[in-house]
Amino acid sequence: MASLSLKHQFIKSTLVPFIVVAVLIVLMLGAADYAARQEQSDEMLQQRASAVRLSFSAYLDRAQFEAKYLAQQLGDSGNLDSLFQLHDVLFFGGLDFFYARMSDGEELVDPRARLYTADTLEMLANQARLNFWVHISTSDDGELLVYKQVLPTDELGEVKGYLYGFISLNNNLALASDLMAGAKVDYMRLEDVAGKTLLIDQQPYYANDVPFVTHSGVLVVPALANKFSLELRVIQPLSRILNQWLVLACSVILIGIALLYWLVQHYAGRWMFQPLSAMPLRSSHEGTSYLEFEPLVAQMDRFQTQLRAREQHLQLLLDSLKSAIIFCDESARVTALNKEAKTLFPEHATVKTIFDMTPLEFHQPIQGALKGDYGVRFELEAKDVNKIYEWLTYSFVNEYGFRGVMLIGRDITEVKRLSWQLESLYPSHSLDRPQPGPEALLKEISLLERYADDEQEVRAERWLMVIGRLLREVSQPAILSSESKALGQLLSESLEGIRSALMLSPRQLSNLTLDIPLTIAKQKASWSSDHAIWMQTALLLCLSSNISGRRLQIGWSEGVLTLTVGGASELTPALEWMLETIPKLIKGRVSFEGAGRIVLTATIPPIKESEQVGEFDNKKVALIENTFPAIERVELLLSSVGIQAETFGSFNDFLHSNSAFMGSYDCLLVGLGEAQTRDQGIAQLNASCSMGQSLPLLYLSESEVSEHALTVLQYQLFSYHFAKMLNTALQAPPISMQHLVEQKDHWILLGGTALVQAVWQSELDELGIIARKEPNIDHLVSRLRYSERTVVLALDLVVAQQLVEMERVNDQVTLVTIEDFAERPDTMHFFDTAAQLPDSETVARLCQQLNS
Structure with a gap:
């Protein structure tokens, strides 16, 4: 049955109403602020639409002024050249291009017109109205505003013609910039009455997925004959939607609600739940104001009385046993001891863990029990009380769900004393030595049935002979070596003994890897025959495997010797029996880690002296x-x-x-x-x-x-x-390789290709002459200064010319070249190979020439 907390239930029950009230208040404030800001947004957009009309009107006025000014200048000069000298007017004015038609039929066309439309300007000008801006569309999708301005009259009072000014609405950045700057909006679109887009512009940061407010209306300008549709947009992100007043008001309200909620929880816990929590600690004899809980308190009192009685019974039982019993928690801290254990370990009250009050032999079994090992058995001599105890370890799960350890030590002093007396009376018998059962031997012998041919049958017989010898040695009393011995020597003797007994060839053992550091192999200890059997068993585990990666890894740390067998396959019955039996004889243990990996450990303290082997300084x-x-x-x-x-x-x-x-x-x-x-x-x-x-x-x-x-x-x-x-x-x-050179002729090959050097070297080797190749002669002079009986053979002309400087380095050095040159000194021999690769006859002839 699941347990429920009244306090948690109260917190959950009261939290929901507080949250609902806070959310409702915040929503009401948000809705009120939104309505007020929406009204302000409509008024703001109306003002910005008016700003667009003013900016558009100002732009048209500037363009109209430019058209009048150009008309005045054109009436005075009558040609276009004079107009294009007015750079400031044309550059800063509002017109994009213009067109003039004189009364005598002459047409003056602005060259910029072809940038905006390919239609004839005469046809476009026919749609213009005098002193008004008219929207026209060209055949090539151009959107234009055209303005018609009369030219000045001549001396007779007749009009000289008309000037037509044009403004392009397609991508008109100047007009769009003026309108956006005047309106201070984020998006603007201008359309005609038919819904066709004339001009559109937006800020770089504008995006359609951002919240915005919009305004749509009709753009009416006095100087414009047409009406346009105008759409304005202003983005409103969260920072604009939530003003400071709303954030401050919501924060104050939420803080107030949270404070009120804390006060309710605090006083509820003080007045209600603290007395309820302390109530199980009160006895029924203490007065209490909660009548509903008095039956529960009385029942708890009965349980506590029964628990104390059972604890006393258990302690009396433990103290009455003739065994030492120790309980430890998951951190190896001692939680309970009986009377025998307290006598055995009087310092138990001052130590932190069981490792602090027990010898080294205790540590590994306890660590194994904490990992889950069960029923590990080992012996320990208590010198302070002159007794011998046989200890067993058991792991269990304590009341907190962690793994604990119980150690039971049985006094076997009398059993050991009687056993020693019997052995002294009957030395040929081993009363306390393990004896292999007949079932293990019969199962091991049955392995012979697996082998069909004679060779495998012979190998099985040798295997059984080795197993039989080890079983016989296990059943006999252990023999302690008279002298200490290095671990590496024990391993070598065990390996050679197993190999000779099984009559294995070195090639059959080539895939066996023994991994043991030299610092560990040099350490000495007092070994017994049981240790030798233990080492041979580990080697047999490796040799019995059919896996190619057979490995035995050995470590020795803090008095614990570890043999790790890698690549072990299925165990035979005899090996299983020895793995179970031998660790009991040498205070060891065995663990199977899976994937053919077996770890054997034993407590063997090394002596301080180690064998002097492996001193290889500067070798x-x-x-x-x-x-x-x-x-x-x-x-x-x-x-x-x-x-x-x-x-x-x-x-x-x-x-x-x-x-x-x-x-x-x-x-x-x-x-x-x-x-x-x-x-x-x-x-x-x-x-x-x-x-x-x-x-x-x-x-x-x-x-x-x-x-x-x-x-x-x-x-x-x-x-x-x-x-x-x-x-x-x-x-x-x-x-000394230099001494070898001094004993007989020594040749050095210089220059030439790799093929030529290889052929010369091969032919000289056939004659028993040591020849080596030198890549260059940079450091050759210093090495040849003290050399004897050395022949330097130059295989190309460049190297031969460089050797001229070495002719007087040493009289024992003979210089030879196969390419002649004019500067060759007399001390340098020339041997003609006719530009052919040498053979044995050629090399013999050269040696004969040098010896003559």
């Missing part, structure tokens, strides 16, 4: 890809351990790179890809080393293992193992 390595597929993972690992790496696509790129000869490399990482070029390059590097000295060489392979150097397989590309292998490889002295 530089050369990375030769050589078709190794996981080169990006190698680059990422090198970057994570702080090693500067320079990547080359193949050994040819490395041996012929300019940057490779600029310095030395602390280690050479070589992909076991294309074998011939790799072996030739390694042979050249070995030949450059001193007797008995080894190369700092580390092979990278997907499946092949080299017999002559350290090899890192693709599945072993995780930080700890990679850093250990690098540390071993870096024991050898660095590789």
Whole structure:
């Protein structure tokens, strides 16, 4: 049943009448103001219509004066040239053009007439009236006003002719501007009696969708023979419709009504609802003036008495149990404890949350319970009271709708003591170790029926052998390692143990990714056999998947070790049993996050000492890809351990790179890809080393293992193992590429096209000669000053002429050109290739010439 508030009902009931009264008052004021303003608008438009008539009459008077003036000047001169010298009159007058017809039949036509009409002016002039303006329409839709003015008489008193002045109404901006300015309106339209529009104009801001007032009437001007229809419009936006008086009056009325409404609500709440709200807090023994609520107060008193009695019963029950019970709210604040829990945690009254009074092993299960985990079990030794408790966590929803946590701790000190005594008497038996049930083993064995061919059957048998060994180790007592060990070493041993037991090839593990930072992998801890089983189980979860993106991500923070398995497929019965059992042995837990993601956590505090691995300050390595597929993972690992790496696509790129000869490399990482070029390059590097000295060489392979150097397989590309292998490889002295150059002839190719350089380089490689290309000779002089047994080959004439300046740089440097020129010194050899690309015979002949 829904609850109703009397106060809210009162507010709603009284609000509507106040709103209705306010709206009616505002509407009445608005209607009165509108009627008054409408009357004022009609009078205003009448005045503006009169202003239009005056402006129109003034414009016609100005045009009439111009016509009389022109008629006087024309009567005196008798030609048009004298008239067009009157610029001020023609420019500022009201006429658009004129036409004169002399008494002798001569016609004087204003050239501007053709801008307004193509009709003959004689025909138009026939419609004019003397001393009146007449409206006429032309055949080309022109609307004109024509005025007829008599010319002065001659000496005999005869009229010399007539002048006809014309005003165009089509787009007459001057006339429209005068009329709009005089009337001060926003829109004006002038029509003849037939309804034909003669002149229309409006303000730029005018729009038909804006409210406006309009006036329509007849425009009568004394000098105009015709009558026109006039329409005027004045916009009235909201700012014009609402005057200041109306806005002020409405504001005052609304404020007064709102104040009155507030007073009604305030005194109603003070006199009515406050006593009603306080009434449930009063006892029936306290006097009250509300008789209607006395039965309700009496019933509430009975409920409160019953609730206090039940709380006492519950507290007595909790205190009588031989278990420690703690209740927490959604923020991990302790809300209730029984007597056993208070004895176990005497500082409960001064702490803010349960995390402040419990050890680190408590935190993760409580956090999981707050997220919804149910029935998590873990053990904890209370050293202050010399007892061992087995704790269970349960989540529940409290009275406020939030998730709370209840922790129940059972004293198992005596059980543990008896178990230890039995184990000391019968050490071959594990009384408190979990034992796998026969159903799990039978279901695991039934997997053999899924495989038809012999190869898959053999693989299933190996899998069952590994599962059987792990189940046997789980059922036996845990063995604690005598020495601390790094996490990375535990991972490496577990991985190799699983791989050898399953007899998996390195290629079958190539899509397995182990993601563990080196700083975490170096941390040490005291591991037990249960931890090793836990790590192997996580690896089996990855290996049992058919998904290509198998990944194991490892983190270790605040004493909590986290293994996140990515890409896990359907679990086998044995793996399900181990995921349920092993966390109980190592104070851990398991959560399934969906999409093949399983998170395993355990509380394992690390020791302060960490393994000294991965110290690579100022180390530089050369990375030769050589078709190794996981080169990006190698680059990422090198970057994570702080090693500067320079990547080359193949050994040819490395041996012929300019940057490779600029310095030395602390280690050479070589992909076991294309074998011939790799072996030739390694042979050249070995030949450059001193007797008995080894190369700092580390092979990278997907499946092949080299017999002559350290090899890192693709599945072993995780930080700890990679850093250990690098540390071993870096024991050898660095590789000096300049030292390699000094051991045998070294050629430098300059100039020529890319094709010519590539052919020469290929032919020299066939003879075992190291040849590299230089883009220019700007920095070559300083590098060749201390070089030995170097041949500089110029492949075009421009470079050969530039090499003349280098002839005396070093006696060990031999200059050769394939294009002769007059300034060639004797110390520069010329070899004629007949403008052909070299072959093996040509290159051999050149080498023979240089050695002779």
